[in-house]
Amino acid sequence: MRGSQVRVLQAAPSLFPLSQLVLQIKLAWLRKTARVRILRRGNGLIKLGLYSSIANPPRGDNLDRCVREAVAEAELAEACGFHGFFFGEHHQDKDGFLPSPLIVCTAVAARTKRIQIGTSVLLLPLHHPLRVAEDAVTLDIVSGGRLALGVGLGYQEDDFRAFGVEKKHRVGLFEEGVALLRHAWTGEQFSHQGKHFNIDDVRVLPRPIQRPGPPLWIGGWVPAAVERAGRLGDAIVLGPSMPLAETRELARCYRAAADKAGRKPEIILMRDAWVADGLEDAARIYGPEVMEAYKYYWRNGATAFQGIDSEESFEFENMWKDRIITGSPEDCVAEFRRWSEAVGSDYFLLRLRHAHSGGPPHKEIMAAIERFGRDVIPHLA
Numbered sequence: 222m223r224g225s226q227v228r229v230l231q232a233a234p235s236l237f238p239l240s241q242l243v244l245q246i247k248l249a250w251l252r253k254t255a256r257v258r259i260l261r262r263g264n265g266l267i268k269l270g271l272y273s274s275i276a277n278p279p280r281g282d283n284l285d286r287c288v289r290e291a292v293a294e295a296e297l298a299e300a301c302g303f304h305g306f307f308f309g310e311h312h313q314d315k316d317g318f319l320p321s322p323l324i325v326c327t328a329v330a331a332r333t334k335r336i337q338i339g340t341s342v343l344l345l346p347l348h349h350p351l352r353v354a355e356d357a358v359t360l361d362i363v364s365g366g367r368l369a370l371g372v373g374l375g376y377q378e379d380d381f382r383a384f385g386v387e388k389k390h391r392v393g394l395f396e397e398g399v400a401l402l403r404h405a406w407t408g409e410q411f412s413h414q415g416k417h418f419n420i421d422d423v424r425v426l427p428r429p430i431q432r433p434g435p436p437l438w439i440g441g442w443v444p445a446a447v448e449r450a451g452r453l454g455d456a457i458v459l460g461p462s463m464p465l466a467e468t469r470e471l472a473r474c475y476r477a478a479a480d481k482a483g484r485k486p487e488i489i490l491m492r493d494a495w496v497a498d499g500l501e502d503a504a505r506i507y508g509p510e511v512m513e514a515y516k517y518y519w520r521n522g523a524t525a526f527q528g529i530d531s532e533e534s535f536e537f538e539n540m541w542k543d544r545i546i547t548g549s550p551e552d553c554v555a556e557f558r559r560w561s562e563a564v565g566s567d568y569f570l571l572r573l574r575h576a577h578s579g580g581p582p583h584k585e586i587m588a589a590i591e592r593f594g595r596d597v598i599p600h601l602a
Contacts, residue, residue, distance in 0.1 A: 267561050267601040268568045269593065270305030271298050272341055272461075272491060274318070274576035275325065281317020288325065290583040295329040297587055298336060301594020305337035307371065307570055310344050313379035318576050323356050330364035338364055341458050341491065341570060342373035342440040346394035347384045350418065351425065353398070354405035358429045366430035371458050371489075372399070373440035392449075393417055399437065399453050406434030438489060443524055447471050451478025456487035461572045462515065462525040465543040465563060472564045488566035494546040495573065496553050496592050503547040506581055508537030511545065513578035546571075550596035557601060 273291045277283055295306040306329055308322035319325060326338045338360075345353065353370075361368040374391045375381065381388045397415045404411045405425040413420040429435055439450035442460035450457035457475050459468055472488055479486035493514075495507035512535045519526040519535070529535075541547055546556040546569075561567060571593075573586050581589075 266567070267557055268304035269302075269557075269598060269601070270307060270337065270568065270570045271295075271303055271590070272307045272309065272570045272572045274309065274572070274574050276314065276316040276318040276576035276579060278316035278577065278579045281315065284317050284319065287317075288319070288328070290586075291325065292328050292332055294583070294586055294590060295336065295338075296332050297590050298594075299333045301590055302598045303336060303590070303594065304568065305339065305369065305570070306333075307339050307341040307369075309341055310347075311377060311380060311576075312347075312383045314576070316576055316579065323360055326360055326368070327363055330360065330367065334365075335367075337367050337369055339369035339371055339435075339438075341371040341438070341489075343371065344375035344380055345372040345398045346375060346391040347380060347386055348398075350398040350401035351405060351420065351423065354402050354425050357402070357435055358406065358425065358427060361429040361431055361435050362427065368429075368431070368435040369438055370402075370435045371438035371440055373458075374446070390417065396449070396453065399439075402437065403434065441475075442471060444471070444474055447475040448478045451475045451480075451484065451486065452482045455484070456489050458489045458491055458570070459564075459566075460525060461491040461493050461570075462518065462523070462544065464525070465560065467525075468560075469563050472566070476565070487568075488564060489568050489570060490560065490564055490566040491570040491572060492546050492560070493544070494553070494569070494571040496547070496550055496589055496597055498549060500541075500548045500552070504537045504541075506585055507547065507573075510575045510578040510580040512537055512540070514575035515540065517577040550592065550600075553593075553597050554600045557597075 271294070273294060275284070275287050275291050277287050298306055308319070308325050310320060310322050311318040312320050322340045322343060326340070329338050343353065357368060357370050374395050378388065381391070386394070394417050397417050401413060401418060401420070404413065406429055408424065408426060408428040410422060410424045412422050436455045438456045438458050439454035440458040441447045441450050442463055447457060459471060463471070475488065476486045493511050495503045497503040497506060515526065516532055516535050519529060519532065546553055546560065557569060573589055574581065
């Protein structure tokens with residue numbers, strides 16, 4: 222046993238209970254094996270990240286426990302070879318959906334060393350872009366250059382109402398905001414006179430570790446949004462619930478817009494996903510959670526579920542094909558490869574937990590993370 226491991230063992234009884242000690246030893250072993258797998262795979266691999274919904278329906282109780290669980294999931298994800306861990310933003314949700322993703326990212330940064338962290342997505346029209354630029358720089362420094370800042374327009378009326386922002390102005394606020402983020406991260410003095418923001422002779426310091434700035438991802442899953450992402454962003458985050466055929470077409474439109482703007486296209490493919498013994502096992506554990514979420518989106522007119530006539534149609538057995546990546550480890554590996562080839566993406570963000578149902582439970586999430594790391598990630602070269 223190495224000296225550093227001995228010191229951890231000696232200090233552990235006074236710092237945390239036995240269960241935490243066992244977890245830390247397990248994480249250390251998993252981190253070591255994950256590093257070996259990554260070195261062996263080299264280039265050309267499919268990367269997996271996780272998107273975490275921190276919420277607890279119906280009333281948002283015990284959010285402190287939910288945050289602790291999410292941070293533990295991020296630690297395990299890093300140890301199991303996942304590439305990134307991301308959070309979203311909503312406001313006024315009765316389930317307590319955590320509204321400040323950059324703060325939670327900081328907690329994850331403090332407990333991890335390698336994994337990319339970020340937002341998917343931060344609702345940029347709700348914030349002053351200089352504040353976002355400064356917070357992002359701070360997080361990039363705190364994390365050692367691991368931030369990817371995903372931004373989006375937002376769609377829920379309550380998000381805008383809470384901040385006194387008129388939803389009809391969101392596109393203009395967003396596009397100006399992206400331009401101001403880029404200016405701010407140069408570290409140079411600048412001024413800006415726009416429709417929504419007037420800024421005179423400012424300079425944002427310090428500069429981020431990543432140059433010219435953290436990767437700026439833009440979320441979208443309708444044609445106007447993917448065109449905007451191609452024109453303004455470093456990458457697009459495509460939505461988690463759109464069927465394969467529609468996702469492929471959106472990816473084509475995005476690439477055309479990025480090429481026209483002279484940008485190198487990069488597609489981050491967010492997906493609902495679950496690994497289990499097989500499809501029947503996935504339907505038992507994950508099915509009720511993801512179907513509850515899909516019903517919520519359908520009731521609110523989500524583009525991904527247009528053409529579905531009734532709520533009774535939302536049965537896992539009817540919905541998973543060409544929409545959810547699930548099944549046995551072998552099934553998942555095959556599906557990741559199929560989606561990667563069809564869409565042209567080598568980076569998947571997996572949504573395991575659903576805010577609108579609150580599940581699957583933490584214990585099941587941890588087991589799925591470990592199984593992805595053991596039985597799926599090593600086979601995605």
